[in-house]
Structures are given as structure tokens and as C-alpha cells.
Amino acid sequence: MPRVYNFSAGPSMLPESVLQKAAAEVMDYNGSGQSVMEMSHRSPVYDEIIKSAQSLLREVMGIPDNYQVLFLQGGASSQFAAVAMNLMTKSRKADYVLSGQFSTKAFQEGSRYGDCKAVASSKEENFSRIPDLDESEFRPDADYFHICLNNTIYGTAWHTLPNTGNVPLVADISSCILSRPIDVSKFGLLYAGAQKNVAPAGLTIVIVREDLIGEPQEGTPTMFNYGVMAKNDSMYNTPPCWSIYICKLVLEWIKNEIGGLPAMEARNVKKAQVLYDFLDNSKLFKPCAEKESRSIMNVTFVTGDKELDAKFVKEATAAGFVNLKGHRSVGGMRASIYNAMPPEGIDKLVAFMTEFEKQNG
Numbered sequence: 001m002p003r004v005y006n007f008s009a010g011p012s013m014l015p016e017s018v019l020q021k022a023a024a025e026v027m028d029y030n031g032s033g034q035s036v037m038e039m040s041h042r043s044p045v046y047d048e049i050i051k052s053a054q055s056l057l058r059e060v061m062g063i064p065d066n067y068q069v070l071f072l073q074g075g076a077s078s079q080f081a082a083v084a085m086n087l088m089t090k091s092r093k094a095d096y097v098l099s100g101q102f103s104t105k106a107f108q109e110g111s112r113y114g115d116c117k118a119v120a121s122s123k124e125e126n127f128s129r130i131p132d133l134d135e136s137e138f139r140p141d142a143d144y145f146h147i148c149l150n151n152t153i154y155g156t157a158w159h160t161l162p163n164t165g166n167v168p169l170v171a172d173i174s175s176c177i178l179s180r181p182i183d184v185s186k187f188g189l190l191y192a193g194a195q196k197n198v199a200p201a202g203l204t205i206v207i208v209r210e211d212l213i214g215e216p217q218e219g220t221p222t223m224f225n226y227g228v229m230a231k232n233d234s235m236y237n238t239p240p241c242w243s244i245y246i247c248k249l250v251l252e253w254i255k256n257e258i259g260g261l262p263a264m265e266a267r268n269v270k271k272a273q274v275l276y277d278f279l280d281n282s283k284l285f286k287p288c289a290e291k292e293s294r295s296i297m298n299v300t301f302v303t304g305d306k307e308l309d310a311k312f313v314k315e316a317t318a319a320g321f322v323n324l325k326g327h328r329s330v331g332g333m334r335a336s337i338y339n340a341m342p343p344e345g346i347d348k349l350v351a352f353m354t355e356f357e358k359q360n361g
């Protein structure tokens, strides 16, 4: 069977050259006579893998020296609690913007560990855009201000950051990490599950400004303690070895084959533009997210007719465009077009949609 174009929101496609490299090295990694899946995480050969994954991430993202890069487990969902336990330690207050399901979950989880306030929400509009902000709602003594930079389910993204003054900005970047350059210095902490744009599931990346790592709340599990993880170079226990190895290969792909994050962004913007242009001109398909909040990673759209949506998803699947069904809270379709989706995948999808519209419009 030929490879399909996989529009899954996550886990999602990986670059073909990465899969081929991993396959070529699966029996014998770099003359070690073993697979990365099998080797000791304390061995010199693995040490080189985790260290170069870390330094490549620093280089590709331009992470300043006063930030720690942590390779953790438990997914972005674990960070909903870990961020609160580690950072909500002074005023024990934190502000959250509710722009979708994941930011709402982060807010609910954070609320278990302190005084969390939802300072804005677009729930009334079914999260079809980033909410308007009223800065007078922001609390200047909050320990942090939390946003979700790209809203995977709704297909929206922040295009200008909120002005939080001295309050550290914390962002969930699970579905947009490595999709474009991010000025890390504008954030106190960034976190992401790897399975959308970086690696297979299992790795969770935390990038945290060093001065924010302190004594966490009492009762914080050791595995959630940023200080312990930083002090042990993310090797307090067995790290997700294989996922970190693929992360390294993906970073090499971005650096050497794509040409870094500015080139990655140009490629992603162009891909998204092709799809949005089609949707804006279609008489059958309608985009869901409001124009000024559109994501370049997740594109949501509907026909307005549930049966026709289902027919489209079914026929698309048969034609090799898989996982286009939208999240149940939005309905319709969602095309997740992460870094590894090649531009021709979008071109072919648009050609398929054009033909579907002709037959069903």
C-alpha cells in the first residue's frame, strides 16, 4: 500500500527521510550493534543522542542560555498540573485565557493548585477565534499568565501576544512548536507534547526560564519537579529514549533539509494559504475559524450538511487522504497540516475537494 496523506491532529505524519533514517539504523545504530530502543539511557552512545537533541533544539529555536530545556513524559496534559505546581508558588494566583478545550483543561487542572482566573474566553463563539482581551482583568500579582498558542481542535492561533507586563507568559505550544520562529525570550515557560510536530508520542518538551525554577508547591511529585529534572539533565529516571532520538532526526531535517524555522514557516504559510484560498472561494466548503485567528497548522471546515461531511470524509479516506474528520466539538472536517505534510499533499487534497464540489455542489 502506498503511503497515505495523513491529516491527523496527532500523533501525526513524520518526514519520510526521518522514517527512512530511523529504519536504516534500527538494527545497528551508528556501529553500536543495537537499536536505540534497546540501549541503556546511561550509555555514552545514548548520551550523545540526548545531548545533541537538546543542543539542536536550542539552536533551531534560538533558545537563550538562561532557559532550561527539559525532556519529560506524561504529555502536555501533565504540564497542566506541573506548571501550576512549580510556578504558582508566590501569590498562588494565575490568569488563564480560555481559547479552546486544552486551555480550558489547563485552567481546570491549575485551579486544583491555586487561585486561577479565566480573564477571557471565546466559549460563547464555540472558540472560533482568539478572545478579545481586557487588560484591566489581568492580575499584576499573578504568578503566571497562561495561553494556548495554537488551538488544535478549533484551528485558531494567537497572532499577537498579550501584554502581561512583569507576569511571566506561559504557553502550550503542542500543535505549533517548530512550525515557525518563536521569540522564546517573550515567555517564562513553553511546553509541548511531541506527537504533533516533533516526534512520536512519549516526549514532552518544557522550555523554562531558569529564575522560575524554584521550590515547587508542597506535595509536588519528584517526577513533576522542574528543579530535580533540570539538575539531572532530564535523566532522573529513564527518559523516552526512542522519541528523543526521533526528535533529534526531525531537528536535523528542519536544520539541514528545510533550512531552519524561517524556511519552515514560509513553507507552512504557503501550504495553509493554498487550502484557505480554496475554502474562501468554494461554494460548498466553509472555513470555521474567523479569518484573523486562523491557524496555519489545523484547518477546520464544514459543508453545512452533516451527511455530506460524512460522505466527503469517507470518499477522501478511500482516496488516501485520511483522518480528515473534525473533532466532535466542532464537527465537519479538520486538516492538520503539520511540518511533515508535504506541499503536494495539500495540492492533491484541494484537487480532490474541487472534484468533490463539482460532483456534489
Ligand SMILES: *Cc1c(COP(=O)(O)O)cnc(C)c1O
Residues within 6 Å of the ligand: 010, 074, 075, 076, 077, 078, 102, 148, 150, 151, 152, 172, 173, 174, 175, 193, 194, 196
Ligand atoms: C494534543 C494537545 C494537548 C494534549 O497533549 P497530550 O500530550 O496528549 O497530553 C494539549 N494541548 C494542545 C494544544 C494539544 O494540541
